[in-house]
Amino acid sequence: MPDSEGEQLAPAELPALGWRSLPLVDDFPKSLLLVCAVVGICVAVGLSFGHLGYVLLAVAFLMVSLARYFLPTRFDLDDAGATARFLGQSRRMLWSQVGRVSVQKSGVFLSPFDRPSRLDSFRGVLLRFAGNAEKVVSFVEHQMARDDE
Numbered sequence: 001m002p003d004s005e006g007e008q009l010a011p012a013e014l015p016a017l018g019w020r021s022l023p024l025v026d027d028f029p030k031s032l033l034l035v036c037a038v039v040g041i042c043v044a045v046g047l048s049f050g051h052l053g054y055v056l057l058a059v060a061f062l063m064v065s066l067a068r069y070f071l072p073t074r075f076d077l078d079d080a081g082a083t084a085r086f087l088g089q090s091r092r093m094l095w096s097q098v099g100r101v102s103v104q105k106s107g108v109f110l111s112p113f114d115r116p117s118r119l120d121s122f123r124g125v126l127l128r129f130a131g132n133a134e135k136v137v138s139f140v141e142h143q144m145a146r147d148d149e
Contacts, residue, residue, distance in 0.1 A: 016078040017139050021107075021128040023069045034069065038062050075127050077139050082110060084125050093125045095143045108140050 024031045038059075045058040063070065067087070074085040081094035093110050100116075102109040107128040111120050127136055 014079075014139055014142055016076065017132075017135060018074070018076040019130050019132055019136075020072050020074050021130040022072040023128065026128075026130050031069075034066070038066070073128065077127070077136070077143075079143070082125055082127060082140075084127070091125055095146075098144065101140055101144055103137055108136055110140070 041062065042055055042058050046052070046055040049055075071087065076083045076085075079095075081092055081097070083090055083092045085091075093112070097112050098110045099114040100111040102111070104126075107126050109120070109124055109126050111117070111124040113120065113123070117123075127140070129136060
């Protein structure tokens with residue numbers, strides 16, 4: 001669109017989108033089952049081995065392996081790319097690096113590969129929904145369409 005001096009203005013960009021995802025809260029009915037399973041496993045370990053040290057080891061192992069479920073992840077989308085922050089670590093993927101977008105039930109997966117790869121889980125970024133599926137999908141689709149131009 002030309003302004004009063006005849007210069008071209010850039011098309012309006014979407015405002016940045018940011019949210020926090022905590023699957024423990026977001027997926028509440030499933031979360032109850034998971035918490036019960038973790039408690040059940042820890043009780044079984046305690047009864048089987050009869051020592052508190054093994055129970056604490058089981059709790060630590062389960063908490064580390066399920067940390068992404070029990071602790072929040074911060075997601076930020078802007079005109080340049082997508083960022084996921086978890087436990088002080090940040091993972092950024094620029095829109096120009098995205099080779100494939102896959103909309104799933106739990107979120108939008110951004111992969112640098114054109115086809116599914118064994119490396120997807122190491123190189124891709126899952127933008128987990130937190131009651132904002134429409135906004136996230138719309139934002140990603142807009143950015144990918146803009147990148148194709």
